[in-house]
Amino acid sequence: MALRDPAEAAREQLAASRQRALEQAQQHRNEVYSQQPQLYQIDREIARRGMEIASSAMASDAQEQIERLQQEITGLQQEKLHILAQLGLPENYLEPPFSCPICQDTGFARGHRCQCWQKLYRRQAGKNLPGGGQIYQFDNFQLDYYPQSDDKGGNPRRTMEHILMKCMEYAEMVGRGEDPGSLLFCGKTGLGKTHLALAIAGRVAERGLLAAYTSAQSAVDHYERTRFNRSPSREDWDFLSAVEKADLLVIDDLGSEFNTAFTQSVLYNIINDRMMNGAATIITTNLEPAKLTSQYEQRIASRILCGYTSLVFAGRDIRMMKRMEGK
Ligand SMILES: [Zn+2]
Incomplete structure (x- = not known):
């Protein structure tokens, strides 16, 4: 009779699922970047602006700066979707396919146990x-x-x-x-x-x-x-x-x-x-x-x-x- 601790089983299951999702996204990126290097540049630009948003929070014109950066990010994302479409790929092709989009398979959402974790826990406890x-x-x-x-x-x-x-x-x-x-x-x-x-x-x-x-x-x-x-x-x-x-x-x-x-x-x-x-x-x-x-x-x-x-x-x-x- 298997008597696994359900908490441990739920944690392991989610961690494995998150790992798989991240690996798959990485694999898709490698594949697409080599085919279309422009996408690599776009992703870098998006990431750079993301960091600028974080560091501009203290600036006197923070709100203005953030709005501008967000607009730029939106533009870049549209460009990216356009290229993916041209390649015949779905728009979420470069995103990790998490089994739970709410907690991204971490088991926590807004500081609480995510519902998906509770579900896994109960299933294991019943098993x-x-x-x-x-x-x-x-x-x-x-x-x-x-x-x-x-x-x-x-x-x-x-x-x-x-x-x-x-x-x-x-x-x-x-x-x-x-x-x-x-x-x-x-x-x-x-x-x-x-x-x-x-x-x-x-x-x-x-x-x-x-x-x-x-x-x-x-x-x-x-x-x-x-x-x-x-x-x-x-x-x-x-x-x-x-x-x-x-x-x-x-x-x-x-x-x-x-x-x-x-x-x-x-x-x-x-x-x-x-x-x-x-x-x-x-x-x-x-x-x-x-x-x-x-x-x-x-x-x-x-x-x-x-x-x-x-x-x-x-x-x-x-x-x-x-x-x-x-x-
Ligand atoms: Zn979840």
């Missing part, structure tokens, strides 16, 4: 999630798979309506400055825990925040490779950074990982560090609370059971039902 932040959403979480009564006199559908509401609220609370707390999704396999955890993560990413997803086992694997220097990859380091920086971290299927002392210490550190930082974490597990206590060191079990809000999923195995319906 980090299984399904690209698109497949598992609140909208396609189907409540009608949950029965309205069970043999214990409960109403799974009502329970799940309540959980769905909670999850939607939570997705809006993450990253607002206050500690939103952390969630524990418990319940048997196939009750939609991963779906809702990813729907929250998708919404958090859509809001332009950093959401990261991992299974409990792959979290441990990332740490193992970096800790014991088993040729850690970029993804391993990105994961470690995401644990530190992500506004939301989903740890899926706690209890399915290979249980060792190392595993326990990794999980404890992730859970504890994020709790100390007031960072939102969602853990999903098939284990019942009593099992959590017996399978994990007391310090882990107590962090989760006392520090997290538990949501107990109800119903029948939806994956099984979908399979039987041929979906």
